[in-house]
Amino acid sequence: MATSARDTALWLHNKLGATDDLWAPSSVTGLLTPDTLYNTRQCFLELQVPVKLKLLLALVHLPRRQLQECSASVEHVISQALQDDDAWVRMIADVVRSYPKSGALNTHLEDTQSVYGDTVENLRGPVSEVDTSSLLPLECKYLNRNALNAMLGQQPPPVKHFALKRKPKSATLRAELLQKSSEAALQQKKGVPSTPIPGKARTLSVGRRIDTTTPLKGIPKSFTASSHSGFHGSSATGGRSVARLAAMTASRKGERGAKFLEIEEQPLGGQAKRRKRMQDETQEKQKQKEEKEKEEAATATPDYAAGLLAAAATAQKSAVPVTTIEVTAPSYAPSTAMRTNTPGNAPATQTTTSAASQSQQKKGLSLTREQMLAAQEMFRTSNKVTRPEKALILGFMAGSRENPCPQQGDSVTIKLSEHTETVPKPDGTGEANMVVDTLFEMNYKTGEWKRLKKYRPTV
Known part of the structure; x- marks a missing residue:
């Protein structure tokens, strides 16, 4: 019997001996089996003060049936705690003394326990200074707003200590417009043929040739290669120079006899041709499928x-x-x-x-x-x-x-x-x-x- 009591004391020290938290959680009840409570009677006086406090507080979490089954062991442990040398152990034992029989805690301890009276007196000072604070029952967190107001009255609104600074609506609209424009630019970029067209070919080689027969407004009619000191050589060379100058002037001013090139007139690249061919094939298959469905619907008989x-x-x-x-x-x-x-x-x-x-x-x-x-x-x-x-x-x-x-x-x-x-x-x-x-x-x-x-x- 002494061996089992020493083993129980060592086991309780390992489970409840931590001093960082003196409160006993509800999970401790799984450790307090009937055999453990019976052996605790033999070794309670040998336990350390934190273990004694946690053991007494854990009795509150025990189910009612287990309390009735182990009532003798629990009362024996409480009676030993009431005679302990530590004042806190005696006070906690006095609090839970009536719990195994009545299921209620003993709160009339101001006259019998000096530690309890001193603690309550120390708490009354700070609590009285805060008039707006009040402790609510635990069931209040399950009530809706109407039931809470009916029970406690209208609650004061919480104090607003700061306000969130949000972006204006114009900034949001601007971000959306920028995103849409970037998406449109990306789509347009995907639609352009992958093979680039050289700069000269983009203006001269592709599409129709520039018509040089239209008179240009910026060049006088009497202007010839022989009458201008800046032109030298034969008449053929002079004619080509005039044509080149006319083309350059027409490219700068589109309204002076130049002809614009349409994007549709450019030759399709490899990817564009393949994409167009696949699109035509898909449309043809869809058309054949619709015709086949119409024929089947027309020829079907009951x-x-x-x-x-x-x-x-x-x-x-x-x-x-x-x-x-x-x-x-x-x-x-x-x-x-x-x-x-x-x-x-x-x-x-x-x-x-x-x-x-x-x-x-x-x-x-x-x-x-x-x-x-x-x-x-x-x-x-x-x-x-x-x-x-x-x-x-x-x-x-x-x-x-x-x-x-x-x-x-x-x-x-x-x-x-x-x-x-x-x-x-x-x-x-x-x-x-x-x-x-x-x-x-x-x-x-x-x-x-x-x-x-x-x-x-x-x-």
């Missing part, structure tokens, strides 16, 4: 129209000149624009096409985007049309003019939908429920189609 082209392809491969096309006719109904003797329900018919009619079907049929959207909108509300009838309608809209029912005439009608509506009676006495048939009429002679509505009384 899934229920896939059998239309498949049937045409089968007719191309077939070598037998007889093809049977079945049309479900229970949905055929006459319209008001058709002949009155057309039956409401025609039986399914079979037509035999010859090789000449098959050759007309060899051409692929396709729908435009507008036709496709119209067909989708029409079939969305259809509840009576069948899949073969959809294929027949799509084929007619795509351009097929082969009448599957020639005995019915040039016009063929297909029922799209059937529903009930409440419509007013013709005599105006009230309303009646009527069955509304939506019909799709195709004229194979004119190539026109239209949708009709037919009303009939309910049964």
